[in-house]
Amino acid sequence: xxxxxxxxFTGIRYNYQNLREILMDKKLAKLGDAYVNxxxxxxxxxxxxxxxxARVNSDVLAKALKKAQLRKFLPVRVDRHSQGDAxxxxxxxxxxxxAISLQETVKLITAHMGNHVEAFTLLLEEIxxxxxx
Amino acid sequence: xxxxxxxxFTGIRYNYQNLREILMDKKLAKLGDAYVNxxxxxxxxxxxxxxxxARVNSDVLAKALKKAQLRKFLPVRVDRHSQGDAxxxxxxxxxxxxAISLQETVKLITAHMGNHVEAFTLLLEEIxxxxxx
Numbered sequence: 453x454x455x456x457x458x459x460x461f462t463g464i465r466y467n468y469q470n471l472r473e474i475l476m477d478k479k480l481a482k483l484g485d486a487y488v489n490x491x492x493x494x495x496x497x498x499x500x501x502x503x504x505x506a507r508v509n510s511d512v513l514a515k516a517l518k519k520a521q522l523r524k525f526l527p528v529r530v531d532r533h534s535q536g537d538a539x540x541x542x543x544x545x546x547x548x549x550x551a552i553s554l555q556e557t558v559k560l561i562t563a564h565m566g567n568h569v570e571a572f573t574l575l576l577e578e579i580x581x582x583x584x585x
Numbered sequence: 586x587x588x589x590x591x592x593x594f595t596g597i598r599y600n601y602q603n604l605r606e607i608l609m610d611k612k613l614a615k616l617g618d619a620y621v622n623x624x625x626x627x628x629x630x631x632x633x634x635x636x637x638x639a640r641v642n643s644d645v646l647a648k649a650l651k652k653a654q655l656r657k658f659l660p661v662r663v664d665r666h667s668q669g670d671a672x673x674x675x676x677x678x679x680x681x682x683x684a685i686s687l688q689e690t691v692k693l694i695t696a697h698m699g700n701h702v703e704a705f706t707l708l709l710e711e712i713x714x715x716x717x718x
Contacts, residue, residue: 503677
């Protein structure tokens with residue numbers, strides 16, 4: 453494998469015991485917010501053939517989290533915004549860990565862009581599979 | 586070279602005739618905003634050893650643009666926010682074109698993080714050299 457592709461950002465001390473801890477990490481969610489908006493913008497850029505900068509709707513991520521069977525890992529009273537945060541935390545965690553590349557993430561979103569919820573559901577499902585392995 | 590690293594996002598139709606056109610592209614700046622905030626967040630994450638999501642101050646980018654001798658490519662009356670936009674447009678353009686990798690960008694920022702203006706000045710100088718080659 454290429455040393456650059458495989459290069460991980462090693463500065464983070466990962467102390468997550470399980471999926472729930474990743475999903476509930478608000479700091480990871482903030483980094484995830486920057487990452488998800490970037491890959492989403494890249495996907496739109498690919499589709500429209502011109503540079504686009506955009507933010508993913510929190511509702512879209514919350515719905516995707518539920519469809520991907522990940523809502524159950526969060527406390528019952530967690531609001532939709534925090535559900536979106538959870539999705540963002542997991543998506544960037546998978547990239548940081550090298551479980552999925554940025555290119556693959558963008559391709560997956562792009563391929564299902566007709567339905568944003570579906571695109572992020574499939575991304576979360578794929579990521580969950582890989583992170584658990 | 587690794588096919589993944591070298592893989593470019595080819596959806597964009599690049600019609601830029603010169604550096605000025607890149608710096609003045611507001612759509613590219615929007616995508617650049619998402620990218621720059623992400624790489625900046627990653628640099629902070631590396632330094633502090635925990636996930637951080639942050640936005641780069643527009644003033645920092647405007648000052649870096651001037652120090653990197655790129656201010657002269659913009660009209661005289663362009664405000665500081667648009668100067669920041671110009672820096673963001675060029676930074677993401679370099680990445681999209683494969684002139685600099687995301688990892689290298691983060692490392693360069695991280696290495697000079699004691700002075701944010703200096704960090705982005707060096708990044709812009711390096712990018713300008715490569716884009717012009």
